[in-house]
Amino acid sequence: MNPVVGVAAFAAVTLATAVIGFYGLRISRTTGDFYVASRTVRPWWNASAIGGEYLSAASFLGVAGLILLSGTDALWYPVGYTAGYLMLLLFVAAPLRRSGAYTIPDFTEARLESRAVRRVTSLVVVMVGWLYIVPQLHGAALAIRITTGLPAWVGQVAVIAVVCVTVMAGGMRSITFVQAFQYWLKLTALAVPLLFLLLVLAGTGTPAVAEAPVNPTGLPPAGPYQNISLLVALLFGTLGLPHVLVRFYTNPDGQSARRTTLIVLGLLSVFYLFPTAYGLIGRVFAPGAAGAGQADALVLLLPGRMIGGLAGDLLSALVVAGAFAAFLSTTSGLVVSLAGVISQDILGGSVRGFRLAALFSAVVPLGIAATTDSTALAGSVGLVFAFTASTICPVLLLGIWWRGLTDAGAIAGMLTGALACGGSMLAGAVLGAAGTPSWLAQPAAWTVPAAFAVMVLVSRATRDRVPRSITRLMTRLHTPERPLVTER
């Protein structure tokens, strides 16, 4: 691929991000602006922003790559990524917004009246955020290497630098506009080249679409246990993602939080048709791409391979731009929510503290990404979902729907989930893809029930620790607000 294409595409996305970020800078002045855009973001903007933030390297590159590798089994990934939002809508969206908390630790502290719970939640949130940023940086490294031939670290450093500048300059306000723009950029970047691919295929006389008979990885196909465990992780992991949750506070009330989620579901459903199509086309017409250990680059390579010439270069540039939009948007969303958590807990919640915390939350995963190797992007993000599903998801679900949850139960459950799931992830990393038994490779099916069980049992045993304000809290979480929105 022409190296100029990759560099130009990255520069263009960065420039657009910076321009929108600067435009946002002029209207974000107060601490409230920095945290949640003062809750005046409209549902369509907010939904686009949520979509922009959520569709990460795993969705943009990883899904197609995994479909190329493992065929129909990989189709469960986009289904799970989308259905996770359904669970979020059903059980979390409106009550969480009505809780009035800004971050997940704010919520757990208010719900359980305990500083200790807050600290444990903050710790878990920061771990989730870091684990989730690392695959984005691996994606950036892959994209830079494939498209420009530059060393991989250039991509990682560039992404972190752009994110730091944007977040530290503009805060959440500009982030909302940047994210909304990036959703539509990502969609365009997949849709337009796909249109040309289909035209080319139609022009050359499409051979009958057939499943590629080879299994390029040599790994056995996933059994029912792995598919179920993956779905548990994706369905319940989404509702614990810190960068997704922080977005719900920007809705004016619970009802609009639900409406926003409904729009997000539509946006995601449309988006995931495209990586699926790339995966299918790749499986039939370019099965060789998987052999070289770069299946995740399928989306980036396909337009250049099948179209070629100037048109191929232009379409490649568009796809590369979309990929960088994916790395930038997810990373900046995570950095904003991590910085919110870290600055409130350690640095006292000032704007200066927020900026320092942003820098800190971006640089640590850069160090991790630089020293680790990339595996399949969709797979490593799937493991992060398993981790949130085993830690934050139980405390949110039980906290919202069960009066009996206590601080001791919440802490015990979160620690159980974190140790069980984190331990499985470590064991999987040590044993390698071929040597890991499936119950360690996809731990969610047992770690999520374990975390729930411990949380419930310990809460029952410490029944006298149920907060006194529980009646008031549950009323606030579940009763509709008056139309306060009209009051300015």
Next chain:
Amino acid sequence: MTRVRVTAPRRVATGAGSGRGRAAAEARKAAEETDAGQVFVRALIRSQLRLGIVVAAGFLLIMLGFALLLGLVPGLAELRIAGLPFDWVLLGAGIYPVIGLSAWLYVRTAARNEARYRDLAGER
């Protein structure tokens, strides 16, 4: 775009204001503090939870149905819809309308539950 100026992060949203805002705050206080208010609140929570579980279970059953259909009916993978394999169409595109429909049904019914609560609790 109108916006509210906040000078420091608030842990808890306040419902202060004039007119309707104050009436709402009073209604909420009544819901929190009186036994009758709590009966309605508990009923609302129960109905919202039941709704969520029913929709989730329905969706999961449909998904399970899709998976069983593909796993147990052998000839389906060879079936073609507009040149595309049937299993790809079903999992790659067919599930999304089901998700959207479930979500839409839920949002509508949840809003209805809340409207009923408002009527019962006497909030206007």
